[in-house]
Amino acid sequence: MGREPYAVQTMVYFKPAGARGQALHQDQYYLRVNPGTCMAAWLALDDCDEQNGCMQVVPGSHTWPLICTVGADTTQSFTDVTVPLPEGTPLHAVMMRAGDVLFFNGQLVHGSFPNTSADRFRRALIGHYIAGEAAQVGRWYHPALRMDGRPLDLADSPGGTKCGIWAEQNGEPMLSVDGFVVVDPDTHD
Numbered sequence: 001m002g003r004e005p006y007a008v009q010t011m012v013y014f015k016p017a018g019a020r021g022q023a024l025h026q027d028q029y030y031l032r033v034n035p036g037t038c039m040a041a042w043l044a045l046d047d048c049d050e051q052n053g054c055m056q057v058v059p060g061s062h063t064w065p066l067i068c069t070v071g072a073d074t075t076q077s078f079t080d081v082t083v084p085l086p087e088g089t090p091l092h093a094v095m096m097r098a099g100d101v102l103f104f105n106g107q108l109v110h111g112s113f114p115n116t117s118a119d120r121f122r123r124a125l126i127g128h129y130i131a132g133e134a135a136q137v138g139r140w141y142h143p144a145l146r147m148d149g150r151p152l153d154l155a156d157s158p159g160g161t162k163c164g165i166w167a168e169q170n171g172e173p174m175l176s177v178d179g180f181v182v183v184d185p186d187t188h189d
Contacts, residue, residue, distance in 0.1 A: 002131070023083075024110065029083075038131075041103055041126065043125040044099065044124055053115035137154050
């Protein structure tokens with residue numbers, strides 16, 4: 001992150017057999033760090049695979065802007081919004097062993113499958129950190145703490161930021177913000 005981060009959230013995901021997954025999302029949608037972004041440290045407490053609802057990620061999406069959300073299928077997801085993706089966008093399951101940690105920034109599009117196992121849990125401990133130069137964070141992520149535990153007095157982020165939408169250019173999907181192409185998903189430029 002370039003400098004010492006600030007800690008803003010620790011949570012435990014407790015996904016028993018039969019539980020829904022989480023629709024594709026970007027953590028920055030919720031944390032609204034400004035300037036900068038957030039970083040997640042996702043620690044698997046159980047072995048994770050597709051059957052018990054492992055994480056899934058869109059490779060290269062860590063370079064994308066924040067994408068406008070649409071409604072999610074709440075029969076499959078416990079959250080009600082998702083990041084839309086053009087047809088054919090690669091989505092990879094992330095298999096992890098208990099004790100493995102996945103680090104990723106706030107732009108990475110990720111989510112999880114439902115837990116379709118008969119009797120296995122998929123638990124995870126997640127820490128969210130924000131850029132050390134941040135001046136604002138979403139109101140639900142206060143207090144932000146320095147690594148030595150001292151609280152910071154950061155402002156609340158405004159409720160919304162510009163987000164990208166999928167547009168077509170020469171028959172190919174492109175991310176566009178205010179009509180300007182910002183990312184070619186094939187080259188990540």
